[in-house]
Amino acid sequence: MPDRPEIVCICGSTRFLHQMRRANRDLTFEGVIVVAPGEADELITDEQKAALDALHLRKIDLADRVLVVNPGGYIGESTRREIAYAHAAGKPVSFTGPVPSGQ
Numbered sequence: 001m002p003d004r005p006e007i008v009c010i011c012g013s014t015r016f017l018h019q020m021r022r023a024n025r026d027l028t029f030e031g032v033i034v035v036a037p038g039e040a041d042e043l044i045t046d047e048q049k050a051a052l053d054a055l056h057l058r059k060i061d062l063a064d065r066v067l068v069v070n071p072g073g074y075i076g077e078s079t080r081r082e083i084a085y086a087h088a089a090g091k092p093v094s095f096t097g098p099v100p101s102g103q
Contacts, residue, residue, distance in 0.1 A: 009059045009091075010036040011082045012069035020069045023096065027067070035059040053078060057085055065092040073098035 008027055010020050014037065024034045036059075038052050060066060066086040068079060074097070075083070086093050 005031050005033050006065070007033040007035065007063045009056075009063035009066050009086075010034060010069060011056070011060075011066055011079050011086075012037075013074060013076045013079060014039075016069050016071055016074075019071055019096070023067060023069055035062060053081075056082060060086050060089065060091060063091060065094065068093060068095045070095050070097040070100075073100065075100055 010023055010027075012020055017039065020036060024036050027034045037056055040048075044052070060082060063086075066083070068075065068083060070079070083093055
């Protein structure tokens with residue numbers, strides 16, 4: 001038996017916030033520790049966006065695996081960068097939607 005629950009980092013476009021929240025809830029009820037993108041209720045500056053992007057990479061570092069929330073197969077630039085980072089770090093990556101080519 002593992003000495004701690006699995007840790008999953010959720011990635012994806014903030015346009016899918018509702019779906020990411022649902023994935024977070026479902027994983028949590030499965031006994032998984034979930035780390036997810038930060039949320040903001042207002043527009044953020046480019047500097048804040050860069051800081052949040054860097055912080056999310058550290059969340060990937062903490063995770064055992066990455067779950068990409070990608071309804072309809074959509075993956076934006078930031079999420080592509082996170083997927084590449086996860087692969088480079090040897091983290092397994094799975095998708096809720098269609099798997100992009102080359103994955």
